[in-house]
Amino acid sequence: MPRITEIRHIKSSDRYWVYVDNQYCTSIRARTFPAMNLDVGQEISCDEIISLEKFHWKHKYGEEAWEKEKLIIERVKEIIESKFSRIEVIVTGFGADSNEFIPEHPDESGKPDLVIKGRDTGREYCMLEVTGTDVMRGGKYWIRPDKLRYAQDHPEKDVWICLHYSQPRERIIFVKPEPLRKYLHTEIEIRGSVEHFVEFSDSSEELRSAEGFFAYLLSKREI
Numbered sequence: 001m002p003r004i005t006e007i008r009h010i011k012s013s014d015r016y017w018v019y020v021d022n023q024y025c026t027s028i029r030a031r032t033f034p035a036m037n038l039d040v041g042q043e044i045s046c047d048e049i050i051s052l053e054k055f056h057w058k059h060k061y062g063e064e065a066w067e068k069e070k071l072i073i074e075r076v077k078e079i080i081e082s083k084f085s086r087i088e089v090i091v092t093g094f095g096a097d098s099n100e101f102i103p104e105h106p107d108e109s110g111k112p113d114l115v116i117k118g119r120d121t122g123r124e125y126c127m128l129e130v131t132g133t134d135v136m137r138g139g140k141y142w143i144r145p146d147k148l149r150y151a152q153d154h155p156e157k158d159v160w161i162c163l164h165y166s167q168p169r170e171r172i173i174f175v176k177p178e179p180l181r182k183y184l185h186t187e188i189e190i191r192g193s194v195e196h197f198v199e200f201s202d203s204s205e206e207l208r209s210a211e212g213f214f215a216y217l218l219s220k221r222e223i
Helices: 046-054 056-083 145-153 210-218
Strands: 004-010 015-020 023-029 087-091 114-118 124-135 141-143 159-167 171-175 186-190 193-200 207-209
Touching (some): 015 046, 023 046, 056 087, 056 124, 056 159, 056 210, 145 193, 207 210
Antiparallel strands (some): 004 015, 087 114, 114 124, 141 193, 171 207, 186 193
């Protein structure tokens, strides 16, 4: 059975180099390495290590988190469609309609989960990325940088981001990323790994309440 024979921390790149059976295997991000629980002498193949690194967040959060994400997406879809009889919300995001492990990544990171269209005309109004947690942590709204980057890279698609919280009462907040703003991320430790998030607050110009987003949709003449 293959085993890890050496692990080196390369400070210049802030990555760990892992050797299996005395041969270089792969490098691992320093911010995810502690949570992977890899040690010299551990029996594991190089392919397994590469998979653990490549799909770290999928392995870390597991099927329970994917199921919750799927439910959140369906709930946001339900809320919007209940407000507008002439709107159809289509689930399109990579893996958004599945809670099973998918051993690959989307073609473009941060691509939204939903497309909001006219039910009769088929006209696309905007795209909506959905995220959230059971309870809001502190007084900040956290969004992954890749979700903001997708919106900035595709201004023609009119991309919004929705954050859904279920406790202590259900709440949804919408964010419209500024196309030219350079967003700086904050490092936040979750389950032993360091994740990158951009923080927003209630005073952020990009934030819209549910009522504000619904008013935006109402501004579309066909609705």
